[in-house]
Amino acid sequence: MSTKKMGLNEAIKDAVEAMLNEDDRVVLFGEDVESGFGSAFVHVGLHDKYGSDRVFNTPINESLIAYIGVGMALGGMLPIAELSHQDFSTLSFDALVNTAAKIRFWSNGKECCPLTFIAPGGMGAMCGPNHQQTAEGWFANIPGLKLVVPTSPADAKGLMRTAVYDTDPVLFFIPRCTAWTPEDVPVEQYSIPFGQARVAHEGTDVTVVAWQLALVHAMDLVDEMAAEGISVEVIDPRTLVPLDRKGIIKSVRKTGRLVVAHEAWKNFGPACEIITSVTTDAFDALKAPPVRVATEMYIPSFVLERDVAIRKADVKLAIYQAMGDKDRVAEYREEMKKIPQSLPSSFNEMFEGAGISL
Amino acid sequence: MKYPKEELISMYRAMLTSRLFDEELIYRNSQGQLEGMIHLTLNQEAFSAALVHSLRPEDSYLHSHRCRPLHLIRIPIRVTLAEMVGLRSGWNGGIGGEPHTFCLEKNILPHTGSLGGGASMCAGYAYAMKRRRPGSAVVQLMGDGQFNQGMVHEALHWTAIMKLPMVYVVENNKWAMTTPDSQFKSGDNIADRARACGLETVVVDGQDILACREVADVALDRARTQCLPSFIEVKTYRAGGHFSGDTMFYANKELHEENLKKFPDPIPKYEAVLIENKVVTHEELKKIKDEVKKEMHEITEDVYQESLKLENRPTREDIVGRLDKLWSMPMEGLLA
Numbered sequence: 001m002s003t004k005k006m007g008l009n010e011a012i013k014d015a016v017e018a019m020l021n022e023d024d025r026v027v028l029f030g031e032d033v034e035s036g037f038g039s040a041f042v043h044v045g046l047h048d049k050y051g052s053d054r055v056f057n058t059p060i061n062e063s064l065i066a067y068i069g070v071g072m073a074l075g076g077m078l079p080i081a082e083l084s085h086q087d088f089s090t091l092s093f094d095a096l097v098n099t100a101a102k103i104r105f106w107s108n109g110k111e112c113c114p115l116t117f118i119a120p121g122g123m124g125a126m127c128g129p130n131h132q133q134t135a136e137g138w139f140a141n142i143p144g145l146k147l148v149v150p151t152s153p154a155d156a157k158g159l160m161r162t163a164v165y166d167t168d169p170v171l172f173f174i175p176r177c178t179a180w181t182p183e184d185v186p187v188e189q190y191s192i193p194f195g196q197a198r199v200a201h202e203g204t205d206v207t208v209v210a211w212q213l214a215l216v217h218a219m220d221l222v223d224e225m226a227a228e229g230i231s232v233e234v235i236d237p238r239t240l241v242p243l244d245r246k247g248i249i250k251s252v253r254k255t256g257r258l259v260v261a262h263e264a265w266k267n268f269g270p271a272c273e274i275i276t277s278v279t280t281d282a283f284d285a286l287k288a289p290p291v292r293v294a295t296e297m298y299i300p301s302f303v304l305e306r307d308v309a310i311r312k313a314d315v316k317l318a319i320y321q322a323m324g325d326k327d328r329v330a331e332y333r334e335e336m337k338k339i340p341q342s343l344p345s346s347f348n349e350m351f352e353g354a355g356i357s358l
Numbered sequence: 359m360k361y362p363k364e365e366l367i368s369m370y371r372a373m374l375t376s377r378l379f380d381e382e383l384i385y386r387n388s389q390g391q392l393e394g395m396i397h398l399t400l401n402q403e404a405f406s407a408a409l410v411h412s413l414r415p416e417d418s419y420l421h422s423h424r425c426r427p428l429h430l431i432r433i434p435i436r437v438t439l440a441e442m443v444g445l446r447s448g449w450n451g452g453i454g455g456e457p458h459t460f461c462l463e464k465n466i467l468p469h470t471g472s473l474g475g476g477a478s479m480c481a482g483y484a485y486a487m488k489r490r491r492p493g494s495a496v497v498q499l500m501g502d503g504q505f506n507q508g509m510v511h512e513a514l515h516w517t518a519i520m521k522l523p524m525v526y527v528v529e530n531n532k533w534a535m536t537t538p539d540s541q542f543k544s545g546d547n548i549a550d551r552a553r554a555c556g557l558e559t560v561v562v563d564g565q566d567i568l569a570c571r572e573v574a575d576v577a578l579d580r581a582r583t584q585c586l587p588s589f590i591e592v593k594t595y596r597a598g599g600h601f602s603g604d605t606m607f608y609a610n611k612e613l614h615e616e617n618l619k620k621f622p623d624p625i626p627k628y629e630a631v632l633i634e635n636k637v638v639t640h641e642e643l644k645k646i647k648d649e650v651k652k653e654m655h656e657i658t659e660d661v662y663q664e665s666l667k668l669e670n671r672p673t674r675e676d677i678v679g680r681l682d683k684l685w686s687m688p689m690e691g692l693l694a
Contacts, residue, residue, distance in 0.1 A: 059512065061516070063512060067481075067509065069482060071486065073482075074483055077486045079482070094472050094474075098470060098471045098472055099471070106468055107454070109683040111462050166686065
């Protein structure tokens with residue numbers, strides 16, 4: 001199987017381009033999709049190739065963007081509606097929550113709404129508290145929606161294809177942190193089924209369930225934890241709805257310890273659901289209380305975001321906590337006060353990719 | 359007259375069916391026989407009865423709360439009523455209820471729960487129709503209450519930008535549930551606001567079914583042949599409450615009476631036209647009334663009898679836990 005080095009953005013564009021090519025029901029529209037600015041530069045070049053019939057800008061109307069997507073989906077198309085920031089989905093909430101999510105229910109299972117709603121989120125926009133929240137926690141609570149949180153470029157490509165051809169409304173929430181981090185991505189087109197977690201790294205001592213920025217941190221930690229004698233298993237759920245509870249529980253049954261890390265807000269967040277699943281079905285397997293890592297404050301503007309984002313050190317501390325090593329936890333808390341801000345290497349690449357120099 | 363005799367009579371029958379259906383429902387609802395959120399079209403029947411005759415099967419529509427003639431076409435009336443009162447034999451198994459009954463195979467779109475978004479949804483649907491079913495039109499009806507939503511203006515604007523085969527209709531009936539228009543409209547300027555969004559607009563007397571018909575025909579043809587959106591403001595007045603059982607205790611009585619005079623009942627008004635133009639005789643009109651009344655009585659009685667048997671209602675087990683009514687399957691094992 002031949003592969004090509006791509007970041008997440010390019011991998012998604014690759015999948016979208018193939019679908020625009022093969023299926024005339026597919027249309028892509030939203031905020032600044034023609035230039036590619038809107039989605040943090042995912043779709044650069046698609047408008048030039050497919051024209052305004054298939055790829056077009058909309059007014060800055062997030063409610064309109066989502067609702068016309070619902071209408072197109074009901075009208076037999078496969079729309080990809082796009083916002084420039086997940087934060088703005090508040091204005092799309094009615095279309096997604098009150099209408100798209102209920103089409104199947106209202107019609108007693110007869111009709112469906114195959115809308116794909118894509119929006120970037122998370123650290124990297126440097127635009128403050130209204131531009132870089134991640135919104136998965138807001139929508140995971142809505143029955144009838146599916147929720148994809150890809151991290152690796154290869155996953156994003158396969159999940160994007162599944163999302164567009166899926167008959168349900170799918171929220172495809174992409175991270176900024178892996179937008180330009182090149183990875184080997186298969187050249188051919190493929191679909192990755194929803195609800196199947198990926199074991200990003202095998203380990204035996206502690207399970208870390210993480211996606212997007214938190215997953216980047218977890219993967220960065222694997223080797224240094226191993227050097228300290230802690231074997232970390234990293235699980236990337238890839239989709240939150242449906243959630244691969246069985247896959248997560250299987251891992252926890254092996255390790256007996258659980259950390260859930262994400263960029264979304266902590267209280268009532270996705271980690272709560274995952275931890276509840278584990279404590280309900282695999283309480284007997286747990287050797288220690290599960291630990292959460294999540295964003296605990298709104299994100300300030302510009303470079304200050306780096307001081308508030310969840311850090312590699314936060315995930316590391318959580319692993320020590322899950323391991324139950326109180327001395328090491330206390331010691332590491334002291335160390336954390338001294339260490340400079342720790343950012344995954346992809347951050348700088350991301351800014352460079354976007355033409356921003358720090 | 360411009361339209362053939364059969365069509366003139368059919369338009370009369372559509373108004374009458376709407377009125378007598380509503381009256382049967384008001385009575386049965388007051389007797390505790392048929393329960394549901396029953397929104398009434400009283401005094402507003404003319405426009406949608408006309409529209410029923412302008413529409414072709416391939417045209418799509420999203421109904422409002424007050425366009426009963428449209429609720430009673432394409433799906434058998436008894437099936438629609440069964441849906442309204444939550445019976446298994448309803449079009450959507452009794453799940454949707456009155457405003458949310460929809461049927462894509464017959465080109466009836468779903469009414470959104472919160473108001474306003476339907477205008478944008480229809481715009482997206484019209485975009486799909488422009489590409490996938492050229493030559494067909496999409497119509498959305500709404501009240502002047504819904505028209506205030508920001509999303510409506512976004513949608514109007516976008517259909518004008520994109521040149522979509524869309525007809526927006528506002529039934530300007532001076533009420534938004536229990537709020538009078540003095541509290542939600544700054545002047546009676548609905549068509550002006552639509553024009554500002556770039557649409558061709560027309561204002562029509564909602565008590566005159568023939569005027570309504572001409573306006574609807576032109577707008578639909580404009581959508582079908584030129585792929586351009588239009589906006590129709592229908593001046594009318596809501597004679598009854600928001601729903602069956604609402605006595606309008608909140609209304610200013612003098613103003614209410616004044617408006618009822620200003621917007622007289624469209625049915626006798628049209629009867630006079632039909633008689634004057636020798637389309638029908640008084641005897642023929644009476645015969646039609648008797649037929650429709652009998653038909654509406656039989657349908658509502660039939661559905662009432664059906665509703666008395668519990669086995670005709672969806673059970674908790676039919677709904678709770680039925681994940682296949684929320685998502686495409688398989689989702690088993692993936693949810694808690």
